[in-house]
Amino acid sequence: MDRPIDHGLSPYRAFSRNEWAQLRRDTPMTLRPDEITRLEGLGVHLSIKEVEEIYLPLSRLLSLYVAATQKLFRAMSHFLDARDAEANGEGKMPYIIGVAGSVAVGKSTTARVLQALLARWPNTPKVDLVTTDGFLLPNAILEREGLMEKKGFPESYDLSLLLRFLTDIKAGRRPVRAPLYSHFFYDVMPDQYVEIDRPDILIVEGLNVLQTTRPPKDGKAIPFVSDFFDFSVYIDGDEDVIERWYVERFMRLRSTAFTDPLSYFHRYSKLTEDEAKATALSIWRRINLPNLQDNILPTRQRANLILSKAGDHEVAEVKLRRL
Numbered sequence: 135m136d137r138p139i140d141h142g143l144s145p146y147r148a149f150s151r152n153e154w155a156q157l158r159r160d161t162p163m164t165l166r167p168d169e170i171t172r173l174e175g176l177g178v179h180l181s182i183k184e185v186e187e188i189y190l191p192l193s194r195l196l197s198l199y200v201a202a203t204q205k206l207f208r209a210m211s212h213f214l215d216a217r218d219a220e221a222n223g224e225g226k227m228p229y230i231i232g233v234a235g236s237v238a239v240g241k242s243t244t245a246r247v248l249q250a251l252l253a254r255w256p257n258t259p260k261v262d263l264v265t266t267d268g269f270l271l272p273n274a275i276l277e278r279e280g281l282m283e284k285k286g287f288p289e290s291y292d293l294s295l296l297l298r299f300l301t302d303i304k305a306g307r308r309p310v311r312a313p314l315y316s317h318f319f320y321d322v323m324p325d326q327y328v329e330i331d332r333p334d335i336l337i338v339e340g341l342n343v344l345q346t347t348r349p350p351k352d353g354k355a356i357p358f359v360s361d362f363f364d365f366s367v368y369i370d371g372d373e374d375v376i377e378r379w380y381v382e383r384f385m386r387l388r389s390t391a392f393t394d395p396l397s398y399f400h401r402y403s404k405l406t407e408d409e410a411k412a413t414a415l416s417i418w419r420r421i422n423l424p425n426l427q428d429n430i431l432p433t434r435q436r437a438n439l440i441l442s443k444a445g446d447h448e449v450a451e452v453k454l455r456r457l
């Protein structure tokens with residue numbers, strides 16, 4: 135009898151929600167309900183149950199990984215006889231975690247929850263967070279290059295600035311500045327920065343963090359953003375569900391942030407409900423959906439961990455890449 139064809143082992147180990155929740159083991163809950171509420175993004179309800187069942191086990195895993203990496207770093211310092219540098223604190227290497235996924239999938243909420251949980255572990259008290267939105271090209275340049283309808287696409291970012299930022303972080307330079315983006319003004323803020331001063335962990339959140347670049351013709355290799363990551367998470371969801379989240383968030387912003395005359399989208403606050411819904415759907419289908427399909431989703435299989443969300447932002451399945 136013919137032997138069955140071996141289709142190969144999946145690079146991921148899949149966990150149902152319940153299986154994953156068991157991996158919390160005896161990790162104590164370190165966030166109070168009011169602290170959790172403060173971490174919620176617009177339209178992203180975060181329950182205590184969700185933090186306990188999904189994000190606490192993930193923080194336990196990450197804490198173990200960070201400890202192992204810190205040990206490896208000490209082994210390397212020992213090999214190089216660089217103990218003096220280590221004693222001076224020069225030998226500290228931030229552990230970098232990338233968080234990827236579509237617009238409106240909840241990346242920033244996840245990144246904030248991980249930041250809060252990881253900062254409560256004894257070996258990683260200082261956890262900083264940056265979003266790659268700050269590395270978008272300013273609107274003035276996007277307009278000049280005809281890229282305003284391509285915001286969030288690979289060509290809309292200053293990739294070399296992002297790579298220089300990550301190189302400086304990994305080189306232990308201090309402090310390192312990351313530019314700031316404002317959703318309210320829909321633009322990068324000139325001369326506004328967030329200072330990153332040698333954290334134990336740096337979380338880098340953005341659509342583009344797992345994207346690869348085409349090999350250059352001149353043979354000078356450009357690193358990938360993810361070459362700087364020690365661990366990466368992709369937040370996944372069905373397209374129609376993310377579309378709904380995008381439209382719902384737009385409708386909520388219409389009655390809040392957009393009502394301010396200084397807001398970039400102020401004109402949308404004057405639309406009727408139906409017109410506003412149609413506008414949100416049109417932006418989603420013209421810009422964010424094609425970006426998800428062409429540039430973001432293809433990077434999913436590069437992540438170390440995939441969190442698959444269902445309709446109410448609750449994680450239904452977790453996939454962990456085998457080592």
Ligand SMILES: Nc1ncnc2c1ncn2[C@@H]1O[C@H](COP(=O)(O)OP(=O)(O)OP(=O)(O)O)[C@@H](O)[C@H]1O
Nearest residue numbers: 175176236237238239240241242243317318387391
């Ligand atoms: N036009 C706006 N005006 C004010 N705040 C906004 C605006 N658009 C988005 N925001 C805020 O900025 C946050 C990040 O928005 P962004 O579009 O980058 O979402 P994202 O990070 O892709 O989505 P998520 O955080 O849901 O993954 C939103 O959660 C929302 O609170």
Ligand SMILES: CC(C)(CO)[C@@H](O)C(=O)NCCC(=O)O
Nearest residue numbers: 237267285286287341417421422
């Ligand atoms: C700033 C990004 C690219 C990513 O957060 C996104 O929020 C965005 O503005 N996308 C462009 C289309 C839109 O306005 O939704």
